[in-house]
Amino acid sequence: MTVRLRFSPAPTGYLHVGGARAALFNWLYAQAVDGTFILRIEDTDADRSQPHLVDAIHDSMRWLGLEWDEEYRQSDRFDEYRRVANEMLDAGKAFRCDCTQDSVKERAEARGDTSGGGYDGHCRDRDVQPGEGVVVRFRTPDTGVTEWDDLVRGHVSFENADLEDFIIVRSSGVPMFHVANAYDDWDMGITHVVRGEDLINTVPRVLLLREAMGGEGQPIFAHLPLIVNEQRKKLSKRRDDVAVGDYRDRGYLPLAMRNYLLTLGWGPKDGEEIRPMEEFAKTFDLADINKAPAFFDIKKLDHFNGEYIRMLSTDELVEVSKPFGGAAMADMDQYRRLLPLVQPRLKRLDEIAGQLQWVVGDPPEPVEKDWKKVMTKPGVGEVLDLVAERLKDCEWTPEALEEVVFGVGAELDTKTQLPVRMAISGSRVGMPLFEPMAEVERDEILRRIADARSKLEQ
């Protein structure tokens, strides 16, 4: 039997790193065993689902290179969910209920029941007829346990008695996700359900429904540990910076992102954690996934990203950096010449424009502390004077410029690069100096040195 996996996001927000990782693990396992990877949009909640977010999810998944083989949308399948719900109703496995949320809560409080939902089975045998405000509830077994062997968590079991008669069809007539989820996994022949641990509590309900609707067997479950923030809490869209699209916009490379995500909850035995996905696919196994939650460490992501940036050829870097080059791309030939110089210094693509700024426009205002540190040393004025003097009629090539600057250094027996760099680039750090310096007009360089010289006098 061929392995079939699905990633089932609800289009209620942008794809976030937790979802992306769930998608990745599904996708990777499909790759590993040559199975089918399905994208199923779980949009049964019309109020929260937003159609344009489906496109956003598509975009993010494609960006990460997580292509899917089949796609479904649950809103196209409401009729089927209603059909199975009605069958359960007819078979007495579900019943109509006209209790309001308030009345359920009141009765629970009256009983002193503080155990969550607290529906008491009030309408189980009241034979409620269809109508306004009427929902369909699943009649959960009062005894027994629902259990399964989870690939990552091991044997898990829940007491059926702890499950209330949950709603499977809203009063609007639209089925709830449990039904859709249980039916689809069965109907679509899903063999492995790989998703976040936050969904683990829904498994008993889904399993009970599957059985009630006549679905035989159960899929193999694998519940991924959560990705958490520095407070060790589940990443939240509101609180944390987690949309995949935002990472793209900040200059992260999709392969770096995807590679990093894979190391959260899983690691190759040999410790080589940066490598092509095809290699990971050879050894990846759902059973090896960690149980403990993992912190999303942006510092390590940055490192991965830097590594991936350094792996790029100049052509590739030029291409991929286009959204980030800004003014530096006015002259593409020049941009191409300069890019290799900044490449080893990059953690993110959005740093490019800033690093090239002084070559294609005005240098940034120097950081006061840095300026002082470099420019208040004795002899700096003399260095600047002599360099400026020789720059007036030297050849305007990187080699000649280096000779001038270092030549002055040799004569005066001092290091000359830093003051010159500070004067013309406004910073004490950055890419090698002379190649980009030769890209700037002689007069402009002279003017910057003169400016720095006069600032020295103040």
Added chain:
RNA sequence: GCCCCCAUCGUUCAGUGGCCUAGGACACUGCCCUUUCACGGCAGGAACACGGGUUCGAAUCCCGUUGGGGGUACCA
């Protein structure tokens, strides 16, 4: 409250009874390379939450404690 789960360096992954005086990576510190900063190289500090068992032997198995997390909707 109730249900479920988790626990190795600051972070992350490896380790599935002896190969562990616990390994890699990120971060951090130092040195080397370099007339800047990075990159690269080398070195260093840094962990099996605690308490009981089981065993000749426990990071690895069992129990408890503590700490943390997830769920508890006419969301998914």
